[in-house]
Amino acid sequence: MIQLTWQDYLKERYDGSNISASVNQVHAALADALKAGQIANDPALGFTGLGFREELERNGFSCNMAPTAPKKAKPVSPAPGMEANAQASETRSQDTPTGSDEGFDIDQAIAEMQAGTFETFAVDRGFTGNTQMVAAYQQNRDKTDPVYENLFRDNQGWVRKVAGHYLMRAKHTCLTYDDLVGYGNEGLMKAIERFDPEMGIQLSTYATFWIKQSIERNLINDGTMIRLPVHLVERLNKLFRLEQAQLKKQGKVDVERICAELEIDEHTYKRYKQIDKQFRATASLNQLIAVEGADGDELGDFISPDEELGLPPAPNPETEGMNEDVKRHLRELVAGLKPREAQVIRFRFGLDDDQPHTLEEVGQAMGVTRERIRQIEVKALKRLKNQMSRDNREDYTIEY
Incomplete structure (x- = not known):
């Protein structure tokens, strides 16, 4: 029997590259085809969630983005020799997503995970889900054990989803999307170590807190040229969220109400705004610039001293x-x-x-x-x- 590549199989099944089915339904169809021996195994089939969607887009496919409940399918095993470590999983794509985080609701995403409408495909190693895999890993806590590697890799789609929530906040920093994912993985590792399978919640729900905390703390520590204290950044973030909520609800910012919510006076509010403008709105000189023919160039490469501001030219x-x-x-x-x-x-x-x-x-x-x-x-x-x-x-x- 001649086996097709998964790309050719999709083009034949859906009559082209524009697929009306959802990403999860496409993944389920490929899982069935792989099980039936119709397609050849491929490392791309080991991706889940956002990672698999990006793999589809890199190969020229577009799917229906409407949220639909995925078809249940037997989990897909990765191809023999597929790198199981986190770095290999992350470096498959160096593309930075261009979509904004507008409309992303982390709590809703967690609810989808708990309801089973946000599908993840566990690697078939005799485990039925994250909880069982964590329990097996925690028996010896050996990071070289394939169980740990599979558990870490299977949750990359969720880490990438949470990291995408911080793209706008990282826009004016030197941090890339891959940096955010890397920080998210640090949080995932903490979650795997500390998760209690007897808690009655899913690992993804528990890990979200650690993933978010790791990304946020590293944005504070590494994201700006001038580091602000963590407690101050958290206050500024809360102020920003309150302002955005008011703008969305009533089209304007009620300073009096925000001050009451934060338990501060108007002078402190103005001081917070001044700090935000002075330090957090400053673009990093290491920020990557996407200019045709200038791959890898940073913002600082395009800036020359402004003599009108009294700055001397850099000596040659x-x-x-x-x-x-x-x-x-x-x-x-x-x-x-x-x-x-x-x-x-x-x-x-x-x-x-x-x-x-x-x-x-x-x-x-x-x-x-x-x-x-x-x-x-x-x-x-x-x-x-x-x-x-x-x-x-x-x-x-x-x-x-």
Whole structure:
């Protein structure tokens, strides 16, 4: 029997790349086809939830995004040799999602998990779900045990879903979507260690707290150039949530009501807003910039000092070295001038303080008119040029 690739199977089954079924229904159909031997096994079939949806999109498929209850299907085993560690699972896609987190309700997602409408496919290792797998792992707590690896991998779809909730908050930081997922995985590891199978709740529900906490704390610690105290960031986040809720409900922000909710006065409210604007709205210089032909470039690569703000241009090492060499030779030449001429040249070309001065400034410093300084400069430069001609030296140019 000739086995199709899962991509060809889907195109044949759904008559093209636009699939009317949901992502979960597609996954269930592929599980049945794999069981029947109609398609070849593939590492992509080991993905679940959001991870599988991204795999579909990378292969040119689009599915019905309407929330429908998935068809129950026998779990799919990964292909032999498939990497089971978390890093391999995460690095399959370096694409950063472009969708916003608007409308995402974490509590609703948890409810879907508990109701069984958010389907996850456990790897078939003799376990019927996360709870049994955690119980088996906790008997010896051996992280090299395939049970731990399978448990960790099977929950990647949920970690990625929760991480997606923080995309907007990470927008102006140097953190990428993959960073958020990595931090979420740190929380998942804590949850696996601390979960009590006798609690009567699902691991996904319990792990959500740890995943969110890990992402939030790392956003605070690593997400901004200037780190703010955790308790202050939590207050700012609560203020932001209250403002957004009011804007959504009544179209405006009621400062008085927010102050009452946070138990602060109006002065403190304004101070919080000032801190938020000063420190949290600042984009990181390490923020990746998506520019065609500029892969891997960061924001700082495109920023030059603004002289209008009084910022000096960044020194160029090559230019600096050439300037020092030129200045050294000029000082040798100037030493042969008359004292008054030498002083004018040093002032005018900044040989002493790296700061060229105007005729007016030199005149004031030496107690003569700017015209007299100009005359002395012309005479001195003529002497220097004659000296350089005798020494077979080229004219010097100092760049600033």
